[in-house]
Amino acid sequence: MWQEISKFGKKLVEQGLVSSHFGNISVRVGEYMYITRSGSMLDEITKDDVVRVSIYEPTSLDLIASSEVTAHREIYKNTSALAIIHDHSPFAVIESLIHREQGKERIVPIDSEGSYFLHDIPIVEGGIGTEKLANNLARALEERKAAVVYSHGVFARGSILEEAFVVASMVEHSCKMMYYFDIWKDMNKLP
Template sequence: MTQDAIEQAWDAVVGTARRTVTDGLVVGTSGNVSARVGDLVLVTPSGVPYDRLTPADLVAVDLDGTRIRGRLAPTSELPMHLEIYRRTTARAVVHTHAVHATAVSALVTELPLIHYMAAALGGPVRVAPYALYGTEELAAHVLRALDGRTGCLLRNHGTVTYGDDLDQAYDRTAQLEWMCRVWLTASSVPGLAPSLLSAAELDEVAEKFRGYGRPR
């Protein structure tokens, strides 16, 4: 692992964090982004506006959460990020407080199958039960909701997705927010209920994706 690789990964973390603000997925310093480089996890710091982050603000921890580099405290959601890295193949994690996804998380225990892109996240998107932010309890809830999935909702909180890189993790976040918006829009029409896909229809999509390339 070279210094250049770490610096490039940090640039990508900062760029992705700023994108969450630009695209309206977070407000202020809410949400957080991380990337794994070898045995290090580069993560956004706590309480610092993303537009103020510089190369000197790099924060890196090991998989036990010990700070290896940087002077700033890592995000309060570090337990959730680390548990995902320890238990999955994740190389990048994006957590947001996206409006439509957060609204859906307060209504259902699983996002209804409103669109076939749920297959790109591994199947029906679950809602992790509520727990105080930044706790090991929340991290455990999230890990269970992610079983066989690459994204989930957090009850009354937001979203978390992971991927092989930050682009993939971010694309999955954006896709999840879009699906939540579609379901909320369709279900808000008086007197009508949206049609939903069956599990068999979603399985058919998942099979087609396997021959299509990497869904993002």
Template structure:
């Protein structure tokens, strides 16, 4: 039963990767996905095209020690996946990718402000930007974990975006919503000055999101 459940989760990760690329949220193998399984995480391997992945290619990483088990190297971003899941026991999945509009904002190093009530889906009145550090580095992990302390998503300076989810489906959904919000914000800003919601309006939206979705 444990083996069957793990195999099912491995296939769900592959399916989510394929969906990201099909929906234009990611390109190539630049994205990566992890899911908590007990004291470990399952994560995509480094550099293997998603359409070539099979369940046995997904890598196990021990959350506390970083010990790796699998046929391949884990994603180069395994460190911040591991550190996020340790720092946020309320979250079960991490999805990272390079959506075009999120990445454009990250290149400007500008947070996504309170331009729409759906910003509240990410736990605050904006979606912050984690400071730049080389991909795969401990410094990048520290920067991402710091801004995600009380958030469900962030932009990453000159890099892309990362989201958390109570499960893999919610994480993938949040990434899609984040990209749409970034696209809408940049489109509006190209036309004129964006009118932002007030702190009170955002506080109401954030509170409402606590009871959002199916029971």
């Protein structure tokens, strides 16, 4: 299991979706999840960087698991997710800031792939590692494959890690297209 998590940790760093020490990855297996440890370098994950914790109740290993273990737990309990990737992709974070300044609660992709596959991306609030964030994410991801935590990053879910990675990549791609298109519109004084 840790090898698959390691593979996608490297991909996240290579794609610029996280800096090495930020973000986290988990996979659900039955009543447990395998999740990266707090502070682990995602591009250098070893067997010791992944811990197994219960989906249904906190355990003593929560202390060394990712600070977002509560969010992963709630998402697994309330959605069909079997894999979760949390990244800190820069354009998604920027768009969450811009959209909230404009009073919007969702990012609606303007590119055809993002529009077709993502529809819209909820922007949720809550502090890192808090119950509020965990509950907000679980609600947002009941019907969506991704949500952006305001000023923090993306949570993407899938039935396997590859699907969660594709979703996380699509969110960043759509946010990047939106950001650059808005710059072009501003430069050309278009509405």
